Every structure is written in C-alpha cells, then in structure tokens.
Amino acid sequence: MAEAALRRGKRLPESAEPGTGMVELDGDLVVRQVNGAFAQLFGTTPDDVIGTPFPDWFLPAVRQTLRRELAELAAGRRDGFDERLACPGPFFADVTARPLPDGGLVLLVRPAEPAPVRLGDLDAQILEGLAAGEPTVRIAMRLYLSRQAVDYRIGAMLRKLEAPSRAALVSKAYACGVLCPSQWPPRVAPHAREN
Known part of the structure; x- marks a missing residue:
C-alpha cells in the first residue's frame, strides 16, 4: 500500500x-x-x-x-x-x-494507424510455412504449386513488407503483428487476412 x-x-x-x-x-x-x-x-x-x-x-x-x-x-x-x-x-x-x-x-x-498488411489465403499459407522453417519445395508440394510460383509469391511479400530477405520477412511479419507471436505452428493473425 x-x-x-x-x-x-x-x-x-x-x-x-x-x-x-x-x-x-x-x-x-x-x-x-x-x-x-x-x-x-x-x-x-x-x-x-x-x-x-x-x-x-x-x-x-x-x-x-x-x-x-x-x-x-x-x-x-x-x-x-x-x-x-x-x-x-x-x-x-x-x-x-x-x-x-x-x-x-x-x-x-x-x-x-499504419497501412494494414493484408495477405490472401495463399500468401498467408506460404508465410506460415516460411515461419515454421519449411523449405520452398515442401511448401510448393503442400499447396500444389510449383517452386517458382512459391518463390514469386515470397518475392511479392518481400516487396510488400519491405524486407531484404526471407528471414527478415518472417521477423517483420511478427513485428507488424501479421503473425501471431504466441502460436506454434505459426499462424497469420485474422486481422491480417484478406476476406
């Protein structure tokens, strides 16, 4: 007291x-x-x-x-x-x-009030895979995409979040609240998903 x-x-x-x-x-x-x-x-x-x-x-x-x-x-x-x-x-x-x-x-x-980062379902699944440490080939197989398509989507997310590398992309996604910090396996927050 x-x-x-x-x-x-x-x-x-x-x-x-x-x-x-x-x-x-x-x-x-x-x-x-x-x-x-x-x-x-x-x-x-x-x-x-x-x-x-x-x-x-x-x-x-x-x-x-x-x-x-x-x-x-x-x-x-x-x-x-x-x-x-x-x-x-x-x-x-x-x-x-x-x-x-x-x-x-x-x-x-x-x-x-930052410009909200919103990801489509496919990009959200790719980001979740990256954050979990999955290699590109495994993400591609899981999503029925080519490796090049996954690389293309990752490149677009790198530009969108202004990140210089894949590791920085995941880190920035956590820092911006795109990825939920207390969940494993990693999940994109509901507010960051496009409807």
Missing part, C-alpha cells in the same frame, strides 16, 4: 496531445514516471507500469532491438530515437525518445 502511494507521486502530467503517452526511464530502461495516457494505451494503470522494464510493454519481436537502441541513446551513442513499433493488442505506436542529462530517457508514445 505504501508502495502504491509512492508510485502515485511519480506520475507525469497528461500531454497536450490527447492520447499521447509520456514515459521517463532510468539508465536501465526501467519506467520511473509515466502519465495515464501511456497506461491506457496498454490497458493498465500507471501504478502497474512504474518499476517495469519499458521494452516489455512491446511485442517480443521488437524488444531486443528496442533495448539495444534505447541503451545506445541513454549511453550517448545516438542523438534520438523515432520508430513505429508493434504493440500487443495489436496496435502500433510512434515512439520518440530523447536523452536526459542524468542518463535517463524521456519518451512520447503516440498511437499510430
């Missing part, structure tokens, strides 16, 4: 932009202060956010990169951080971070 009272004193004021979350982190990327808008984005309260590692509020596919880049910013090896990140829900957020003199960081988190 005393801890909750202590946390109530560590809330940041609400931003002038409605729905914009504000967060202050220490050098270890743990939340020191937060406003109510940030907590609302993630469906919780400020008391539940304070004292937690900031990257843990985002999808597993982006946590490691987020930790690394924010740590570089806190250490002074970067000037700033401006990225669109996938969050649980699924939703996307534009995250802007700037360093503080004491080695901490201050961040603004704005909900964003």
